[in-house]
Amino acid sequence: MYLVEPDDHALADTCDEFVRHAIRAGVRLRGHRNQNFVLPLTEELARHVECEFGTPVTVRIRRPEALPVVVRTWPREGEVLDAVGRMSPHQVPRYLAAGREASIHSYVDEVPLSELYPDGTAVPGDIVEELADQSARMAQVGRESLPPLPADWPTDDRDS
Numbered sequence: 001m002y003l004v005e006p007d008d009h010a011l012a013d014t015c016d017e018f019v020r021h022a023i024r025a026g027v028r029l030r031g032h033r034n035q036n037f038v039l040p041l042t043e044e045l046a047r048h049v050e051c052e053f054g055t056p057v058t059v060r061i062r063r064p065e066a067l068p069v070v071v072r073t074w075p076r077e078g079e080v081l082d083a084v085g086r087m088s089p090h091q092v093p094r095y096l097a098a099g100r101e102a103s104i105h106s107y108v109d110e111v112p113l114s115e116l117y118p119d120g121t122a123v124p125g126d127i128v129e130e131l132a133d134q135s136a137r138m139a140q141v142g143r144e145s146l147p148p149l150p151a152d153w154p155t156d157d158r159d160s
Contacts, residue, residue, distance in 0.1 A: 011048050011097055012098070012099050012100055014044055014045055014097075015097050015098060015100075015104060016099040016101070018045045018099070018104065019061065019099050019101065019104075021039070022039050022059040023061075026038055030115075033062065033063055033066040033069070034060045034061060034062055034063060035061040035063060036058055036060055036061075038056055038059075038107055039057065039059070040053075040054040040055065040057070041053060041055045041056075045097070049096040049097050051096065055106075056107040057104055057106060058105045058106070058108075059102055059103075060102060060104075060105060062102075073150065074146070077103065078095030078098075079147040080147065081094065081095045081105075082095070083145040083146050083147075086141075087137040087138060088138070091108065092108070093105035093106050
């Protein structure tokens with residue numbers, strides 16, 4: 001479940017309504033861990049997230065059957081995306097809002113690598129290099145740019 005701040009219940013209600021609309025009217029995209037829907041912002045949600053009406057966004061709903069693959073260190077994904085997005089602003093979706101069961105992000109018009117190169121197909125070297133470059137840019141995100149670590153997180157920098 002996504003965290004909703006106590007003073008954001010009106011926004012959460014608006015987001016939840018938009019998520020229901022996305023399920024009915026959005027373009028469904030494949031995702032391993034999420035159900036993804038792309039659709040334009042409604043006037044009401046556009047006002048809340050300070051974007052233009054009609055801007056395409058992605059609604060992401062976590063699949064309940066999907067196994068978690070990463071440790072979720074920070075509860076607010078948007079803060080992490082903001083930090084990473086400063087290194088790759090055109091490749092990282094901007095977190096806009098969250099409802100109770102879904103998150104809403106700016107739409108990044110990209111084709112998933114798995115659609116271009118299905119299982120068993122070699123990925124060309126120049127694409128592998130670009131992926132390595134992007135990983136290197138993300139590694140440049142310093143601790144000072146990220147949200148504070150949770151209080152129960154190790155502080156000695158030796159514990160993974």
